[in-house]
Each structure stands twice: as structure tokens, then as C-alpha cells.
Amino acid sequence: MMAQSPNGLMIRKLDSIFPLSDEEEQALARLPMQIAAYKADQDIVRIGDRPSQSCLLLEGFTCVYKITAEGKRQIVAFHVPGDIPDLQSLHLKVMDNSLATVSPCTLGFIPHEALYDLCNRYPRITAALWRETLVDASIFREWMTGIGRREAYNRTAHLLCEMRVRLNMVGLVEDGTFDLPITQTELADAIGASTVHVNRVLQELRADGLIRSRGTQVSILDWKGLKEAGDFDPLYLHLRQEGNA
Amino acid sequence: MMAQSPNGLMIRKLDSIFPLSDEEEQALARLPMQIAAYKADQDIVRIGDRPSQSCLLLEGFTCVYKITAEGKRQIVAFHVPGDIPDLQSLHLKVMDNSLATVSPCTLGFIPHEALYDLCNRYPRITAALWRETLVDASIFREWMTGIGRREAYNRTAHLLCEMRVRLNMVGLVEDGTFDLPITQTELADAIGASTVHVNRVLQELRADGLIRSRGTQVSILDWKGLKEAGDFDPLYLHLRQEGNA
DNA sequence: CGGATCGTTGAGTTGTATCAAGACGGGTGG
DNA sequence: CCACCCGTCTTGATACAACTCAACGATCCG
Structure with a gap:
């Protein structure tokens, strides 16, 4: 069930949405991933950056934030292990927000090219990843109504x-x-x-x-x-x- | 420039992101679309619905909203002509928000199946549509920081x-x-x-x-x-x- | 020319911010 | 192993942005 490779977390999560075939799981497991450890309160990517990779959160908590002209910070998302915090950068070239660690973290960086390849080969994986970003958006909507009306x-x-x-x-x-x-x-x-x-x-x-x-x-x-x-x-x-x- | 068919608006918009080939444009133009007119302040889809189609906004303004337990409403998005307000429902089966007209509107409904087909055939169109939803999410983030911190x-x-x-x-x-x-x-x-x-x-x-x-x-x-x-x-x-x- | 919707105003109230200071607690270096 | 320090948590007092309630004016429309 729980794969042993670092990618296992992602496989398990995507699989829980719609079951993947063995071939698709293996393709995911073969994704090149560069593991990196971060301390707490460190930026991973900053607004304006043009990342060429996305990261899978393996351990720890990260957040996405924006700073207003008056210097106030709004955190617009938290991420927990298994999330892909900056998956959006696959199709939005320029970061419109910053991503930072909240606690010490372990991250797995996956080159965008590898993800493009994967998506071209496996439409169902495309759909699963797309869906991930749609759930993120849904959470944004929910937070917004909370901030605005609760x-x-x-x-x-x-x-x-x-x-x-x-x-x-x-x-x-x-x-x-x-x-x-x-x-x-x-x-x-x-x-x-x-x-x-x-x-x-x-x-x-x-x-x-x-x-x-x-x-x-x-x-x-x-x-x-x-x-x-x-x-x-x-x-x-x-x-x-x-x-x- | 401006295509004459109703789909022209969508083609023009997607094309402005990354240029589409003639073949891709034609595939978009061939999308089956059922045109419907709505009065102002009418729900198009409601929270909890499981739509089998998405709509392209041709004329007028729509909004996405949620209602809290206390009966307060938060509008989380406005849409202008050319937008696809409920594109998300392609991969999120159950609506987590309602969509309504703000002014009298003309809408073009496209069956999800037709969109699936299109995406399977044209990966670049998939990417363009995915990107659309990512821009929507980016707007959510910006609104959220505004509501929270401005x-x-x-x-x-x-x-x-x-x-x-x-x-x-x-x-x-x-x-x-x-x-x-x-x-x-x-x-x-x-x-x-x-x-x-x-x-x-x-x-x-x-x-x-x-x-x-x-x-x-x-x-x-x-x-x-x-x-x-x-x-x-x-x-x-x-x-x-x-x-x- | 009602009637309904939308915009405008005033007055009083409240959720939440700001400022300031102290208490706690966990890590580090002497 | 203690003393210190820095970040975090806590508390009190004051200020203000924004809400609510209530009423009236303006428009538009059938």
C-alpha cells in the first residue's frame, strides 16, 4: 500500500483520487526527484521566480504567502506531507506568490520537463494532477469566504x-x-x-x-x-x- | 481576429496564452455548444450539483458564491465574457460553490465528454484549459490577501x-x-x-x-x-x- | 404612478487592531 | 549547569475600521 520510495506519498495520494494502473504507478515511481532538507522559515521559491521544477512535500509544513504594499503578510495556503505546493508553476511561468517552510521540511524536487513528459504519456495522470490544483483552488475559495464572512x-x-x-x-x-x-x-x-x-x-x-x-x-x-x-x-x-x- | 462563431471568444482567449495550431483551433470551433440566455440573478449551478457540462460565458457577468451557516454570502469570483466559470467541474464532480448570473447573460454549455475527448486528442489544449483554472486560483489568492490584509x-x-x-x-x-x-x-x-x-x-x-x-x-x-x-x-x-x- | 430595487445618510455598537509590557520556555555558550 | 537570550505566548488598555439598524431618496419599470 504505502510505497517505500519518496514518490510513494504522491502515488498513494493520486491513486486515492482515481485508481492508477500499475504502469501509471511505475511511471510516477520513476520520476526523477532531488531530495532536499530545509530549515523552518525559509523561502523555497519567491514571487517573481520562474522555477523549472516543482516540489513534493515529504515531511513538514509549508505555506504560500503574499505581502501587501503596507508590509502585511497573508498566508493563503498551508501544505502537509503529500502535497505539491507549487504544482501551478508547471503552467504559470512566473510565481505570483512565495512559498516557504513553516517547520523543518524535506522536499523532493521534480523537473518540469519530467512532469510534461509524464502528462503527455498518461492523460489520467494529467487529470489527477490537474485535479490536485483544482482542490487547492477550492480550498482558496473556502478560506476566502471564511476571511470575508466569518x-x-x-x-x-x-x-x-x-x-x-x-x-x-x-x-x-x-x-x-x-x-x-x-x-x-x-x-x-x-x-x-x-x-x-x-x-x-x-x-x-x-x-x-x-x-x-x-x-x-x-x-x-x-x-x-x-x-x-x-x-x-x-x-x-x-x-x-x-x-x- | 475575432472568430464569428460563439466559440470564437474561447479560441481567441486560449490562443492568446500560447498560439494554437489551425487544427487545434478547428477542434475548438467544432465543440458542440448549446446556447442559453439567462436573466440576472439566476443560479446556473448550485453547490452540491454534479454537472455534466461546463459553460462558456458569452455575454454578461456571472459570479461564484458561497453562503455561510449564518446566511452571509461571499462572492469569491466574478466572470467576464470569455471565461469558463465552472471549468473546474470537469474534474471535481461535486460543485463546492454556486454559480449565478449577475447581469443578463448568454452562456454556451459544452458537455464534459466533448471536453474530455478534446483534451485526450490535444495535449496543448489540455494545458491551456488547465492554465485557465490556475489563473482563476491565482485570482483567489489575490482576493484572499486583499480581504485578509487590505x-x-x-x-x-x-x-x-x-x-x-x-x-x-x-x-x-x-x-x-x-x-x-x-x-x-x-x-x-x-x-x-x-x-x-x-x-x-x-x-x-x-x-x-x-x-x-x-x-x-x-x-x-x-x-x-x-x-x-x-x-x-x-x-x-x-x-x-x-x-x- | 405605484412598487420594487438600489443607493445614500446618520447614529450607535462591536469586532478586531494597535501598542506596550511582561511571562514563559527552550536552546546556547560560558 | 547555570545564566542568558530570543522567540513565542499572554495580558491590559486604548483606538478605530467596519457593522448593524433604520430610514429616506433616487431610479427604473411595468
């Missing part, structure tokens, strides 16, 4: 729900507990609030008995309650089977 | 800049003037603000000499000033050549 308390609950589901998909949740190596400042930049306010919101969530946190470990104490607080419906994640308990 | 005044200016550039791409701007058949309530739902506040922001923009509006006609009086106010950099639209004056 209050900080609900947005925070929503994000925690999403992280739980996404991490669960790659086996990184145990008993509703998972590692979330994200500072409150980063959380604030993601939900479009100030650090101070996020701090208070988290206290509220704890006081309401929805979550508990110890260091970077987050435990969801009341999944139903948290989903309700976050107005969370996993439809937008387009899972093949609902990956929640 | 004030309503700046967001409004930003949206006007974007509409100007996008409408200009399809020849719907003359002398910095264009038709924007969007109510202030819709504008508010798009930038994540209240109607009242949008009204006041628009007055400010007028008072600052940046725009003028008469009915649904918007004139940009100070393009440089508006871009500055909106912190607008068209990079995220991924135009092949900057389509601004």
Missing part, C-alpha cells in the same frame, strides 16, 4: 478542522491529536487576524472545551462542536470517501 | 483595477470606461464588507478623483492613482503581455 473564532475553528482532516488523510492524526508546528503569528496571517486576537480566540476555543494544546500538539476534544463552531463541511476538500471520524 | 478602500480600488484589466482583454473597455453591472450589495459580498461601507468607500474613491460612475458605467479617471490605492500589480493575472495602458 468571525475570527469561527475561522480558527475551521482551520483546525481542515488541518485535522488533511493530516488524517496522510495518517498524521491519532485520537484526534496531531502536531501543528505553526506559531500563533502564522495562524494569524492565515486567518487574516492579528496575533493578539488569535491568542484570545485560541483561549476561547480551549475554554469552550473544543480543543487542547500542549506545545505544537493539538488535540480536538469535541469534533462535532469544533465542526459546528467552524461551520465546517469537508465537501470542499473533495475527498473520495469522507476521511473523518 | 482595508475596504484599497480592496475596492483593487477590484476595479482587476475588472478594468480583465474587461480590456476582451475589448470591453473604452477610454478607461466600462460597464460594470454589479450592485453595491454584490460588490460588498465580493470584497467582504457591508453594503453601507462599500457605498461610503465608493464615495471616497470618487471624492479622491480616482473614478467616476454613472449608472453601471464606471470611468477610471486616474489609473495610476487607482492602481496605487488598490496595491494592484497585474502579475497575478498572468497576462502574456501587460494589457494595461
Whole structure:
């Protein structure tokens, strides 16, 4: 099931969307990939760059962010292992955002040429990768409606729900507990609030008995309650089977 | 230049990304398309639907929206003629948002099967369509950073800049003037603000000499000033050549 | 010439930002 | 192994952007 090569994570994920043939799996496994380790808080690609490769996140968390003219940062996406954070650069030559590590990370870089080849040979893999980028877009829409129309308390609950589901998909949740190596400042930049306010919101969530946190470990104490607080419906994640308990 | 068939709009747009061969253009022109007229404020597809076709917007404006549990609406995208508002449904079976007309519209519906066929035959068309969805995603990211990190005044200016550039791409701007058949309530739902506040922001923009509006006609009086106010950099639209004056 | 939709205004309220300072905690070097 | 330090978390006080409510004016249209 879980392939042993680094590409295994990607194969497993794409396969979970629509089952791939052996031949397709082997083609994926043969993709050239250059492994690299990153420390936390390092840019991987920057706005304006013209990357010639995309990366597969193997370990750790990354984020996509933009900086406004006033110097404020908005994090528009988080990535968990198995994600391909800058797959978009395959068809959008110039990066319109920056990509950075949030925690120490292991990344696998795949040349665009290899991906073009793969797509030309296997239309179903094209479809699977295309679909990946469409799910990313769906998450953007959901975050946008949260930032635009939900209050900080609900947005925070929503994000925690999403992280739980996404991490669960790659086996990184145990008993509703998972590692979330994200500072409150980063959380604030993601939900479009100030650090101070996020701090208070988290206290509220704890006081309401929805979550508990110890260091970077987050435990969801009341999944139903948290989903309700976050107005969370996993439809937008387009899972093949609902990956929640 | 401008093809005479309804598909001409799409051909012209895709061609402007990377030039298509005659054969590819003809394949696009042969796409079966069912034309339909819609009144303003009508749903085209709803969240939860499983459409078997995608539509090409020929005339008018559409928007994508979501409703929160509290009944608040967030518009996450506007579309102008030439756009394919629900292209995503080609690979995401269930709609995670609703699509509606904003003004009276003419739409051309294309069966998914025809698009699959086309993509299987012409990898470059696949790439062009994929790219379209990636640009949509890029616009989501930009809107999100606006809603999260810019004030309503700046967001409004930003949206006007974007509409100007996008409408200009399809020849719907003359002398910095264009038709924007969007109510202030819709504008508010798009930038994540209240109607009242949008009204006041628009007055400010007028008072600052940046725009003028008469009915649904918007004139940009100070393009440089508006871009500055909106912190607008068209990079995220991924135009092949900057389509601004 | 109603009637409905959309735009405009004023007044009061609130979510959230900002500023400032202190507490905690984990790593590093002496 | 302690002392220090830096990043992160926490708290309080104040300020403001934006929301809500409510009403009125302007248009358009049948």
C-alpha cells in the first residue's frame, strides 16, 4: 500500500483520487526527484521566480504567502506531507506568490520537463494532477469566504478542522491529536487576524472545551462542536470517501 | 481576429496564452455548444450539483458564491465574457460553490465528454484549459490577501483595477470606461464588507478623483492613482503581455 | 404612478487592531 | 549547569475600521 520510495506519498495520494494502473504507478515511481532538507522559515521559491521544477512535500509544513504594499503578510495556503505546493508553476511561468517552510521540511524536487513528459504519456495522470490544483483552488475559495464572512473564532475553528482532516488523510492524526508546528503569528496571517486576537480566540476555543494544546500538539476534544463552531463541511476538500471520524 | 462563431471568444482567449495550431483551433470551433440566455440573478449551478457540462460565458457577468451557516454570502469570483466559470467541474464532480448570473447573460454549455475527448486528442489544449483554472486560483489568492490584509478602500480600488484589466482583454473597455453591472450589495459580498461601507468607500474613491460612475458605467479617471490605492500589480493575472495602458 | 430595487445618510455598537509590557520556555555558550 | 537570550505566548488598555439598524431618496419599470 504505502510505497517505500519518496514518490510513494504522491502515488498513494493520486491513486486515492482515481485508481492508477500499475504502469501509471511505475511511471510516477520513476520520476526523477532531488531530495532536499530545509530549515523552518525559509523561502523555497519567491514571487517573481520562474522555477523549472516543482516540489513534493515529504515531511513538514509549508505555506504560500503574499505581502501587501503596507508590509502585511497573508498566508493563503498551508501544505502537509503529500502535497505539491507549487504544482501551478508547471503552467504559470512566473510565481505570483512565495512559498516557504513553516517547520523543518524535506522536499523532493521534480523537473518540469519530467512532469510534461509524464502528462503527455498518461492523460489520467494529467487529470489527477490537474485535479490536485483544482482542490487547492477550492480550498482558496473556502478560506476566502471564511476571511470575508466569518468571525475570527469561527475561522480558527475551521482551520483546525481542515488541518485535522488533511493530516488524517496522510495518517498524521491519532485520537484526534496531531502536531501543528505553526506559531500563533502564522495562524494569524492565515486567518487574516492579528496575533493578539488569535491568542484570545485560541483561549476561547480551549475554554469552550473544543480543543487542547500542549506545545505544537493539538488535540480536538469535541469534533462535532469544533465542526459546528467552524461551520465546517469537508465537501470542499473533495475527498473520495469522507476521511473523518 | 475575432472568430464569428460563439466559440470564437474561447479560441481567441486560449490562443492568446500560447498560439494554437489551425487544427487545434478547428477542434475548438467544432465543440458542440448549446446556447442559453439567462436573466440576472439566476443560479446556473448550485453547490452540491454534479454537472455534466461546463459553460462558456458569452455575454454578461456571472459570479461564484458561497453562503455561510449564518446566511452571509461571499462572492469569491466574478466572470467576464470569455471565461469558463465552472471549468473546474470537469474534474471535481461535486460543485463546492454556486454559480449565478449577475447581469443578463448568454452562456454556451459544452458537455464534459466533448471536453474530455478534446483534451485526450490535444495535449496543448489540455494545458491551456488547465492554465485557465490556475489563473482563476491565482485570482483567489489575490482576493484572499486583499480581504485578509487590505482595508475596504484599497480592496475596492483593487477590484476595479482587476475588472478594468480583465474587461480590456476582451475589448470591453473604452477610454478607461466600462460597464460594470454589479450592485453595491454584490460588490460588498465580493470584497467582504457591508453594503453601507462599500457605498461610503465608493464615495471616497470618487471624492479622491480616482473614478467616476454613472449608472453601471464606471470611468477610471486616474489609473495610476487607482492602481496605487488598490496595491494592484497585474502579475497575478498572468497576462502574456501587460494589457494595461 | 405605484412598487420594487438600489443607493445614500446618520447614529450607535462591536469586532478586531494597535501598542506596550511582561511571562514563559527552550536552546546556547560560558 | 547555570545564566542568558530570543522567540513565542499572554495580558491590559486604548483606538478605530467596519457593522448593524433604520430610514429616506433616487431610479427604473411595468
